[in-house]
Amino acid sequence: MSALRKWLLSGLLVIVPLVITLGVLNWIIGTLDQTLWLLPEQWQLWLSDHKVRGLGVLLTLAILLVVGATASNFVGKRLLGWGDAVVRRIPVVRSIYSSVKQVSDTLFSENGNAFRTAVLVQWPREGVWTIAFVTGAPGNEVAEHLGEGEFLSVYVPTTPNPTGGYFVMLKRSDCIELKMSVDEALKYIVSMGVVVPGGPATVAVKPSNP
Template sequence: MKRYFITGLLIWVPLVITGWVLSLIVSTLDQSLRLLPEAIHPQNLFGFAIPGAGAVLTLAMILLTGLLAANFIGQKLVGWWEKFLARIPVVNSVYNSVKQVSDTLFSPNGNAFRQALLVRYPHRDSWTIAFLTGQPGGDIVNHLSGDYVSVYVPTTPNPTSGFFLMMPANDVVELDMTVDEALKYIISMGVVAPPPNHRVITNT
């Protein structure tokens, strides 16, 4: 009986958690319907609410924004908008900080989170997975001797929180592992291991 109960849990727990996460995401995206006039809300047009209509609207808005911003006129409008925000003291600092992070993370030409690493943390006798985010810059490089890299060490099972570290390049190990595989390994707390045929590339 206990074995059947555990088997049932192994089937239902992932399904319930997946449904809950998807429901949370869709309900959050559905808030974009508030941008529309009440008269054209799905509930007023069809007499009932359509779950996910706001999510579709949000994705369409993002796609349309990217399409418009990709041409010359759109780039000019974005430039004017950013100059306008630059005149607002508090908004300027917050917007610039968020934009720098988002440009680094989502730029197709960027290196942030493009490489999974194996690093010694929190002490020399233990290892954990980290992600390469770049190299130290600014005045920091004047106080570091040798070649250093910037890494992000995520926590488990929530990889959205973690620690930013600057480590000697010789102390990190580049893994022949995709970022998705590394994230699964972290979120599962080591239960979902990547395929065993991966090779490890060490820095020398």
């Protein structure tokens, strides 16, 4: 029975990651295939009849490359600036657009500082440590109420789903910057500490003093 249990667990460790990965890829491809409505109707009918999948990924990448190339030249920048100014004049829409644009600029800009540094912080109480990510620094009115000292805006993700978490502001002196990359830190969090950056760690337990 112990051998059967061991084989079952080994099989799960192999199959579960593959099934989840294939499921996520299938969802992504299916979602991107929705962009095929941009193609001529005859092409859409032909692709539907022949059940060709994955072209939505190529079409999406092509659109992103074209838009990125256009936005990188002088004329494209002028057009984007004009469009941005128009959108910001529309009530309600400008609030949503401004918030989303600010977040995307911070996350995807080459000069952004979000999720670029992994730190070690005490959370949710003193003496309990976890890994978090620096997203910036408090400013304006918030910084005025925090008092003396330099503070950092920190995102504390949950495990094993890092898309949920907590936004807190901590003193820089309370954050220990780690040498591991953001990718390594995310793997460490998602695996609940099983995948240790740099290889398996050996925990030495010191005997308590009598």
